Amino acid sequence: MNKLFILIIFILGYSFSGKAQDTISNENENPIQKQFEDLIESSNNYQEYKVVNYDDLIKLKNNTNSYIQTLKNQISTGKKTAANQKKEINNLETELKSTQQNLQQVNEEKDNIVFLGLPLTKGTYMAMMWGIVALLILALLFFIYKFKNSNSVTKEARKRLDDTEREFDDYKKKALEKEQRLGRLLQDEKNKVNRMNS
Structure with a gap:
């Protein structure tokens, strides 16, 4: 001009x-x-x-x-x-x-730049956008950490549950064997008593 x-x-x-x-x-x-x-x-x-x-x-x-x-x-x-x-x-x-x-x-x-009805300079807009991106990245890292932590806790709980179920199965098996053994002993004793009576 x-x-x-x-x-x-x-x-x-x-x-x-x-x-x-x-x-x-x-x-x-x-x-x-x-x-x-x-x-x-x-x-x-x-x-x-x-x-x-x-x-x-x-x-x-x-x-x-x-x-x-x-x-x-x-x-x-x-x-x-x-x-x-x-x-x-x-x-x-x-x-x-x-x-x-x-x-x-x-x-x-x-x-x-007008953002959400507010006039902002490019520098302020860029700073705000990078701030939002940084917050989202931090939130993502936090949720990944929480997920991994929860996942490891869940795996540990499942392992304990599996161990408990195995122990319970072993206990049931032993209890059944014990019950069968006691049943046989009882039967043997009954047989002895019957023989002695006859």
Whole structure:
């Protein structure tokens, strides 16, 4: 935008300098000056006076008035042009200021992120996101630790249960064998008693 503004100022300055040079060249080619010189040269001498042709003098007067009016018109046009150019410069400066404000707003919006309805800078957003990721990783590690711990406790409990079931099966087996042995002994004793009675 600054380059555009400088380019516009350069073009306006160049056009002003071109008009100033035209004015200087017009002054150098002043037709009234030449007419005065021609009138003086063509006039007759009378003692120390110059006798001038009345028609040429009137023509010079009219040309001078016409030339003065032309210069006034050029000055008026130049003033209008200068006023218009000043107005354009003011408009361009206003547009430049507005564009710079819009650019600043766009840059601020670009640097901000809206998260859950809150405007955050990119740095804050990134810090918050990495914080959330870190918390999730810590939570995952905690749950993995808890799972492994629970798993080892569960395995230990199953092992104890299996050992207890084996011990119980052994106990049942021994108790059954003992019961059978006692049953046989009882039967033998009954048989002995029966034999003795008969």
